Structure formats: C-alpha cells, structure tokens
Amino acid sequence: xxxxxxxxxxxxxxxxxxxxxxxxxxxxxxxxxxxxxxxxxxxxxxxxxxxxxxxxxxxxxxxxxxxxxxxxxxxxxxxxxxxxxxxxxxxxxxxxxxxxxxxxxxxxxxxxxxxxxxxxxxxxxxxxxxxxxxxxxxxxxxxxxxxxxxxxxxxxxxxxxxxxxxxxxxxxxxxxxxxxxxxxxxxxxxxxxxxxxxxxxxxxxxxxxxxxxxxxxxxxxxxxxxxxxxxxxxxxxxxxxxxxxxxxxxxxxxxxxxxxxxxxxxxxxxxxxxxxxxxxxxxxxxxxxxxxxxxxxxxxxxxxxxxxxxxxxxxxxxxxxxxxxxxxxxxxxxxxxxxxxxxxxxxxxxxxxxxxxxxxxxxxxxxxxxxxxxxxxxxxxxxxxxxxxxxxxxxxxxxxxx
Numbered sequence: 147x148x149x150x151x152x153x154x155x156x157x158x159x160x161x162x163x164x165x166x167x168x169x170x171x172x173x174x175x176x177x178x179x180x181x182x183x184x185x186x187x188x189x190x191x192x193x194x195x196x197x198x199x200x201x202x203x204x205x206x207x208x209x210x211x212x213x214x215x216x217x218x219x220x221x222x223x224x225x226x227x228x229x230x231x232x233x234x235x236x237x238x239x240x241x242x243x244x245x246x247x248x249x250x251x252x253x254x255x256x257x258x259x260x261x262x263x264x265x266x267x268x269x270x271x272x273x274x275x276x277x278x279x280x281x282x283x284x285x286x287x288x289x290x291x292x293x294x295x296x297x298x299x300x301x302x303x304x305x306x307x308x309x310x311x312x313x314x315x316x317x318x319x320x321x322x323x324x325x326x327x328x329x330x331x332x333x334x335x336x337x338x339x340x341x342x343x344x345x346x347x348x349x350x351x352x353x354x355x356x357x358x359x360x361x362x363x364x365x366x367x368x369x370x371x372x373x374x375x376x377x378x379x380x381x382x383x384x385x386x387x388x389x390x391x392x393x394x395x396x397x398x399x400x401x402x403x404x405x406x407x408x409x410x411x412x413x414x415x416x417x418x419x420x421x422x423x424x425x426x427x428x429x430x431x432x433x434x435x436x437x438x439x440x441x442x443x444x445x446x447x448x449x450x451x452x453x454x455x456x457x458x459x460x461x462x463x464x465x466x467x468x469x470x471x472x473x474x475x476x477x478x479x480x481x482x483x484x485x486x487x488x489x490x491x492x493x494x495x496x497x498x499x500x501x502x503x504x505x506x507x508x509x510x511x512x513x514x515x516x517x518x519x520x521x522x523x524x525x526x527x528x529x530x531x532x533x534x535x536x537x538x539x540x541x542x543x544x545x546x547x548x
Contacts, residue, residue: 168421169465175418176469176520177476179411183512184477186404188505194367196334198389199265202361204370205234206377206386215357218384219259222360225380227373230262230363235348241341242304242321243295250291252305252341254348263363266342269330277327279344285324289331290338301326305341307351322351333503362386415520419462419527426458426531454532455525462524466517477506 212218219231235254240247257275261267267275270286278284285305287297297303307320324343331337349355364373367389374386484504 168418168425168461169468171418171421172415172462172465172520172524173468173472175411175415176466176516177472179408179415179516180470180473180508180513181476181480181506182407182411183404183516184473184506184508185480185504186407187507187509187512190404191507192334192505196265196332198367200269200332200334200336201389202234202263203364203367204362204374204386204388205359206231206362206374206384207359208384210383211356212360215360219360221381222362222377225373225377227364227366227369227376228362229365230259232256232259232263232361233345233357233359234361235343235345235352235354235358237348237352238308240306240308241291241295242306243297246295247306248291248295250305250341251339252285252343252348252351254343254345254351256345263361266330266332269332271328274328278342281325281327281344283322283324283347284327284344286327286342287329288337288340289329291341292326292329294338297326299326299328305351309352320351320353412519412523416523418465419520419523422458422461422465422524423527423531425461426454426528427534429454429457429531451532455528458528458531459521459524462521462527466520466524469520470513470517474508477508480504480506 206218206222208218215233219233222228222231233256236251237254238249238251241250255266255275255278257267257279260275274286278286285303292298295303303324303326305322305324309320324341330342343351345357349357362370362373362377364370370386370388370390374388378385481504
C-alpha cells in the first residue's frame with residue numbers, strides 16, 4: 147500500500163508539485179552536505195599530507211647543547227615509533243632583492259638525512275639537494291616566493307639576519323649574498339615563506355657551530371606527544387616541540403569547522419524534510435476515502451500508521467539516494483570546475499590559504515552518517531501525518547464522499 151501511494155499520480159497538481167519538491171529539496175540538501183564535507187575533508191588531507199609532511203612532526207632540542215648530534219641522532223632512532231631523524235638550523239631574516247624587503251624563514255638542512263623526515267626532496271629537481279650541500283651559500287626558494295621577488299636559478303639575493311653585532315664603527319647587521327640554485331613547490335604556504343640552505347651555511351650565518359635541533363618523523367603524527375615524552379624520559383636533557391604548536395590551531399580549526407558546517411547543513415536537511423511532512427499531510431487528506439475503506443475492511447490504526455510511515459520513508463530514501471549521487475558527482479567534478487572558473491575569470495580564491503586549488507575527499511563514514519541522520523529525520527517527520535491518518539474517522543470521511 148505504501149508503495150502504491152508513493153507511485154500514484156495524484157490528480158491534484160499542487161500535491162504532485164509538493165511531492166516533487168519534497169524529494170528534490172531533500173536531494174539538494176544532501177548533495178550540498180556531501181559536497182561541503184568533502185571539501186573540508188580535502189583541506190584536512192592536504193594539510194596532513196603536504197604541510198605536515200614537509201614541516202617536522204616534532205623537533206628535539208637540548209638544554210645543554212648537542213656535543214655530537216650524530217650520536218644523539220642514533221639514540222633517537224632507537225626510540226620506539228621514530229622513523230627518521232635529521233639535524234636542522236632554523237632562523238628568520240629578510241630577503242633583499244632590488245631594494246625590496248621580504249620576510250622569510252630559513253632552514254639549514256643536511257641533504258643526507260632530510261629525506262628521512264620530509265617529503266621536500268620529492269618537490270625539487272634530482273640532484274638539487276646534493277648541489278645545495280656542495281655550493282657555498284646556495285639556496286633553494288619556495289616557488290611562490292621566487293615569483294614574488296622576481297628571481298630565478300643563478301640569481302643573487304641578499305639575506306639580512308635580525309641579530310645586530312657591534313664593531314668600532316657602530317652596530318653591524320649580518321648580511322650574506324646567496325645564490326639561487328632552484329625552487330621547490332609543495333603547493334602549500336611554505337612556498338612563499340621558506341628558503342633552504344645547507345646546514346653548514348646556516349651555522350655560519352648564525353655564527354654557531356652547533357645545530358638548533360633534531361627533526362623527528364613518526365608514523366602517526368597525532369602520536370607525537372607520546373613519542374616526545376618518551377624521548378625526554380630517556381634523556382632529561384632533551385625536550386621536544388610538536389607540530390601542533392605551529393600548525394595545530396589550523397588543523398583543529400578545520401576539524402571544528404567541519405563539525406559546525408555539518409550541524410548547520412543538517413538544519414538545511416531538516417528544513418527540506420518538512421516538505422515531506424507537508425506532502426504526507428496532503429496525501430492523508432487526498433486519500434481520506436481510501437483510508438476509511440481500509441478501516442471498514444478491518445485495517446487497524448497501527449496498520450494505517452505504518453503505511454504512511456513507510457510512504458514517508460520511501461520519499462526520504464529516494465531523496466537521499468538522489469542527493470548522494472548528485473553530491474558524489476559534484477564532488478568528483480568540483481576540482482575541474484574550480485580550475486576552469488579560475489582560469490576563465492582569473493580568480494585567486496585560494497590565495498589566502500595554504501593551497502591554491504580546491505581539494506576534495508569523500509569519506510565513507512561521512513556518507514554513512516549523512517544517510518543515517520537523514521533517514522532518522524525523515525522517520526521523525528512521518529510520525530505526525532501517519533498518526534493523523536491512524537485516528538481519522540472513517541464515518542466522517544465517507545459522509546463527505548456521498
């Protein structure tokens with residue numbers, strides 16, 4: 147009976163329109179929810195796989211200085227959960243190109259070990275990191291930074307450090323000419339904020355013989371606090387700083403935004419489901435005589451209630467399935483649509499974010515949650531119209547038909 151009600155063509159045009167509107171509204175709400183959550187998932191994945199795969203999961207520092215960082219590195223590699231360890235010298239400065247100043251962060255790395263803690267080698271030309279180690283004051287710039295300051299391979303740039311020394315003639319700042327060996331392009335914010343030097347050149351720039359710290363890479367970046375705590379317990383002179391101090395707020399913000407958007411868009415689904423309520427109420431009113439006949443034939447109020455509950459759930463299921471298909475199709479094509487629109491209209495919508503394209507990722511668990519919640523809301527929406535059909539007086543309904 148519920149299936150016949152669902153497939154029946156009503157002579158009432160308004161009712162037919164409301165029926166289509168209820169299915170279409172729910173489908174659009176589900177499609178929007180799937181698409182938006184997929185975009186948020188894409189941002190989370192890109193942050194995890196790009197930014198956090200280039201920048202350190204954790205950095206271990208020494209309270210007393212590293213007497214021999216290679217020995218300490220070997221000890222750290224024996225710690226449970228540590229995949230790779232590499233030395234680093236960190237600093238900040240100003241790039242001076244044609245009189246223009248640009249603030250940057252520089253990292254001195256050892257090409258021999260960098261690939262064990264970072265995916266940076268995957269984004270530079272083969273042999274470029276080795277050239278970094280063999281070239282005196284050579285540097286690799288982020289591609290966006292290189293475009294911003296207008297330099298390319300072989301150009302000379304000046305790096306000014308913020309520390310000030312003193313001589314007989316007065317205060318003196320540290321300035322060094324660097325040779326651009328090439329660029330890297332991760333597709334993240336570091337493309338416009340970072341440059342890389344050899345670790346020996348970075349030490350000379352900072353006038354130090356020691357390294358600043360040892361970068362640690364682990365299998366699960368969310369387990370970094372436990373690993374760093376274990377390192378500190380094994381050697382109290384060591385302490386660590388995790389990736390969460392630098393990028394944790396952004397990662398947490400994305401997670402919070404996903405939860406917020408999910409709740410807000412569920413309101414959209416709930417509003418769409420109210421059309422199902424309207425459709426069911428009109429269906430009950432349109433089929434009063436049929437309901438009365440069923441009652442006189444022995445159908446109980448419970449039978450009638452379940453007929454209209456199933457009818458409402460069918461509307462919800464069809465709207466949900468159409469919405470899921472639309473959402474999946476839109477999500478899969480969204481990257482190409484965004485690329486075409488940005489090219490045609492010269493848009494730079496992502497310039498404020500850590501990527502310059504629109505990432506998406508479809509998660510099965512999201513689809514399952516969307517489906518379950520939509521069906522629950524659809525079920526709740528059927529209770530009132532179904533109860534109204536169950537308590538309908540068959541005598542009054544048949545009187546109107548006479």
